[in-house]
Amino acid sequence: MKIALDAMGGDFGPPHNIAGAKLALADNHHIEKLFLVGDEALLKAEVDAQGLSDRRVEIVHASQVVTMHDPATAAVRGKKDSSITVAADLVKRGESEAVVSAGHTGAAVAATTVKFRLLPGVERAGIASPIPNDHGICNLIDAGANPEAKPIHLLQYAIMGSVYARHVQGVPKPRVGLMSVGEEDSKGTEFTREVFALLRESNLNFKGNIEGHDLFESEIHVVVCDGFVGNVILKSCEATAKAMMKWLKRELMAKPVRKFGAMLAKGGFAAVKDRISADTYGGSPLLGVNGICIIGHGSSSPLAIKNAILAASEAIRHGVNPHIQDEIAKFDLAHA
């Protein structure tokens, strides 16, 4: 397997990316080649500093970086020699099988959509973000690739998310939900009611409208929404978890007896932190592009980078794209 890592991406840049690469290489022997894409001098220095010496590593120079202040389109217009664009180009030229980036999400979406193109029949790519759930993993799609979605895009997200859950996560009949306000069919907006009708008519395992609590409690494998709502949900959930941990810490440190109790119980806190951490899941696939792109969290730790690289390796191994293409074609045929 050959994977290209945007080694400049994420809030912590090369240090976390190189450390993550090292962890992934140590863990996965299917990786034949790991391209580290970015400023050559900087990456060489970091690779040396971290003592990463593995003949599977190859540094590929890119002179630019898309920063958080750039528009997403910079990846394909102003900054054509940016790390994400060069990484996507490696896939386009067949030198790599996947790209992994914890950088500017919009730029990763733009670069891979332009370089890989969309799979035949797919109208928009969507980010499938894995949420830890009482019954396994709930994939929220779209988590932010396409904030101005049309109903047909959400139907396609449901198809792509179901294929992903089936082929990569091994769920035989993925249960699909539509994020809305209120569980009755009639609840929601004109937009969600249109999506509801499309999903009901499809041959997907559609379970109707869902609400926030279903993300964590219900046996649901794919939840569709537009990219604005999906991104807001993800960030709100993350923010709530972070605020709670902070408040809990403050309260537990407020009195000696609590402090002592918290020390005894610390394994429990660590287990929950682990469970909810983006580190544990690592990367979200961008579904719908004709290639493999795994998007990491901006604040990715080395462990999160490692897991994003491993997610890319899983995606390569399971080859979901031909299945997505099939299912989209089947649907189009049935509705032609």
Next chain:
Amino acid sequence: MKIALDAMGGDFGPPHNIAGAKLALADNHHIEKLFLVGDEALLKAEVDAQGLSDRRVEIVHASQVVTMHDPATAAVRGKKDSSITVAADLVKRGESEAVVSAGHTGAAVAATTVKFRLLPGVERAGIASPIPNDHGICNLIDAGANPEAKPIHLLQYAIMGSVYARHVQGVPKPRVGLMSVGEEDSKGTEFTREVFALLRESNLNFKGNIEGHDLFESEIHVVVCDGFVGNVILKSCEATAKAMMKWLKRELMAKPVRKFGAMLAKGGFAAVKDRISADTYGGSPLLGVNGICIIGHGSSSPLAIKNAILAASEAIRHGVNPHIQDEIAKFDLAHA
């Protein structure tokens, strides 16, 4: 003060409502009259069972209840003798100054919008939901009254939310944020960019786009979004907090030493639970209607009902509606 409680509302119906009424009456001597609206026989029995004997209480019969399966419009069409409609009517006739309901949110919005009408110049009412924040209270408006909002509605929410924060919560210059994806001005959708332009041109203390983490961490007093997004945010935050507490409990109970530690630290858990609980805030005002309506959480405990009644009493005391009307008129005048 005279307050009408939809005593049938909420997932737990009369028992929680009557218990909450009892707590509020014990706590607040400004209440001269508390109408308990609903099935007379049922309410009488519950009042007796709970030993509520207070000459300020008056049961007002309503033969119907809007259930969660009814459309919001049932309150003003099919079920005109429902508890929420009869409670709103008491305000309309001047017998009560406010209505409080933990029932069907859409029905409370519909009943009060039709019975009270909107304040002059206001195009849509919005629910201002209080979120506990590191710097005080962040009011999220609209939390679900109007899922299909137009940009002008969000501008009006910002105006109304600012008046509420200033007059009821005592914040001299409320800081206003727009919920979006990404903090740069250009981020978001066509819709949020239109709202952004309106807010920037206004004389509000507008701080730009905000994201999930700002709800808890930033000094921001009013956050505007459409009712679909607001409702999804609230429910996602609640669900995350609930899931975390559940997972934490499970992990802490998994080993004897953790269990013992958690017992010692339990005051800390209780403090955080208190902080994030809807019980502590109790009620969200519906801003923009020509009257006072406080909306409670469907799963309101007696404490939450009590706090919703006290929120109504605060709203009566501060009389924000004339101020909202003034600010809306000022804005209309400036842009005529």
